[in-house]
Amino acid sequence: MLHFPAQGGPPRPPRFLHDRVIVAPKEGIDPAAFEQWMRSANLTTTQRHDWLGGLRVLTIGDGRSVDDTLARAQASGLVEWVEPDYILTAFQRPNDAEFIAGSLWNLENVGAASGVPDADIDATEAWDRITDASSIIVAVVDSGILTTHEDLAANLWTNPSETAGNGVDDDGNGIIDDLHGINAITGSGDPTDDVGHGTHVAGILGAVGNNGRGITGIAWKVQIMALKFLNAEGEGSTSTAIQCMDYARSHGARIINASWGGGxxxxxxxxxxxxxxxxxxxxxxxxxNEGSNNDATPSYPASYTTDNMVVVAATTRADALASYSNFGASTVDLAAPGSDIRSAWFTSSRGYADASGTSMAAPHVAGALALLAARYPGATYLQLIDAILQSADPLASLTGRVVSGGRLNVDRALATLGSFFTTPVSLVLQRGVTADAFTLQITGSASTLYTIEGTSDFDNWTAITTVATDASGTGSVSLTSASAATQFFRVRQ
Ligand SMILES: [Ca+2]
Ligand SMILES: [Ca+2]
Ligand SMILES: [Ca+2]
Ligand SMILES: [Ca+2]
Structure with a gap:
């Protein structure tokens, strides 16, 4: 058995660390006054305080409580706000690791083990469009990663400004030898996973594809940044989580995966x-993983409303909403496979295991976003999210349960994002003369559906028909120009 904190049951009061608070000092206050107040309140600043615009994590001295410190800080007039350092928990369910027939049903479901055929994210179809997201950095803010894993090592982000193993903070970012990420618990550059959660999440989104080993991620190639704040019990704190998030932001991540919550x-x-x-x-x-409605009972961070968030519920191999999965018609965006998911494991460089939870659903979306962002580098974060939500496969089990009413479909997401761009992805432009019939030849990717668009003014393009290429990547379609105007055609994926 994997020993992750079990979820479920009635809501519990938020837990927090008993020796710390997080404080935002008021802008413009006298630093000396703040220091003097800290001494009088028996508070010291921890090592990690140079991040996130002046926020400080303060350690509480003997004889003081969090409640007492919150009250004193609020009364001091020196702080913008002060709050407990909440405990956050990995959203993985306990699960035995028995082999389940039909592994990787999430990518291509053939109906084994009571699965429903095509209850999957159409990954195999998406891979006809793109497999390589190596231009994209995805930050896995989690329990770290087994960096020597055979199916992950080649897809880890590498800090270009840090020399490994020389005991020197070469890039001056405050952390020595942070080659693939950080350990925010110890303040070191070693994000090695000692519980498995982060390794499993990383494998789902970006295990090396087509290397003859193990599994394949949704992105076959990608840069995975390992940012550790969850400990061997799968628990961490807000202050270390936000340190990881700020590291991701300042080191070029395009996507952050958060398979945890609480507080x-x-x-x-x-x-x-x-x-x-x-x-x-x-x-x-x-x-x-409380099986509850986030619209009624908020779950954080899922229940923040910032528009760069995608909140993910979990489905089973039969396309049902998983019994443990939280949902929310207005607060949970879509679902993705989460139950009995096979991925990389931390116990050895050749370790693999099955696990379940909304923790496993979220990285399906993160991996899909990596492919989308790689395919369309100019896409904004809103376009990436819109494409994912608009293209979800509608399911009766998700109607009224998630905003989109659907489960992730990577193939359709790629096609949808492509439709947002007016630049043709395949530059076939052919002039058609009034009422002339002619044949348009297409050369592109193998077995791919292309859309033919027409225009006479180069401003307004209208979809006319579609054409599928064959296994050699060629196809043709017979076209007739619209009457009374010379028309031009282009081909888009
Ligand atoms: Ca499919
Ligand atoms: Ca460094
Ligand atoms: Ca170094
Ligand atoms: Ca592999």
């Missing part, structure tokens, strides 16, 4: 999400 509303965490938004980063969040 209560935190202005610090919300601020970290907003700062990611300002950098154009999509924040993918697991909906939670």
């Amino acid at each position: 209560s509303r935190s202005r610090s965490l919300e601020l970290a999400i907003q700062r990611a938004r300002a950098a154009g980063i999509v924040f993918v969040v697991a909906a939670g």
Whole structure:
């Protein structure tokens, strides 16, 4: 058995660390006054305080409580806000690791083990369009990653400004030898996973594809940044989570995956999400494993409303909403496969295991976003999210349960995002003369559906028909120009 904190049952009061608070000092206050107040309140600043626009994590000295410290801070007049450092928990369910027939049903479901054929994200179809997202950095803010794993090592982000193993902080970012990411618990550059959650999440979104080993991620190639704040029990704190998020933001991540939650509303965490938004980063969040309605009972961070967030529920191999999965007609965006998902495991460099949870659903969306962002580098974070939501496969089991009413479909998401761009992806432009019939030849990707558009003014393009290429990537279609005008045609994927 994997020993992750079980979810479910009645809502529990938010838990927090008993020796810390997070404080936002008021702008423009006298630093000396703040220091003097900290001494009088028996508070010290921890090592990690140079991030997120002046937020400070303060350690509480002996004889003081969090409640007492919150009250004193509010009364001091020196702080913008102060809050507990909430405990956050991995959203993975306990699960035995028995082999389940039909592994990787999430990518291509052939109906094994009571699965429903095509209850999957159409990954195989999407891979005809693109497999390589190596231009994209995805930050896995989690329990770290087994960086030596055979199916992950080649897809890890590498810090270009840090020399490994020389004991020197070469890039001056405050962390020594942060080659593939950080460990925010210890303040080191070693994000090695000691519980498995982060390794599993990373494998789902970006295990190396087509290498003859293990599994394949939704993106076959990608840059995975390993940012560790969950410990061996699958627990971490807000202050370390936001340190990881700020590292992702300042080191070029395009997508952040958050397969965890807990605590209560935190202005610090919300601020970290907003700062990611300002950098154009999509924040993918697991909906939670209480089997409850987030519209009625908020789950954080899923229940923040920043528009760079995608909140993900979990489905089964039969396309049902998983019994443990949180939902929300107005607060959970879509669902993705989450139950009995095979991925990489932390126990050895050749380890693999099955796991379940909304933790496993979120990285399906993160991997899909990586492919989308790689395919259309000019897409904004809103276009990426819109494409994912508009293209979800509608399911009766999700109607009224998630905003989109559907489950992720990567293939359709790629086609939808392509439709947002007016630049043809295939530059076949052929002049048609009034009432002339002619044949348009297409050379493109193998077995791919292309849309033929026509225009006479180069401003307004109208979809006319579609054509599928054959296994050699060629196809043809017979066209007739619209009457009374010379018309031009282009081909788009
Ligand atoms: Ca399919
Ligand atoms: Ca460094
Ligand atoms: Ca170094
Ligand atoms: Ca592989």
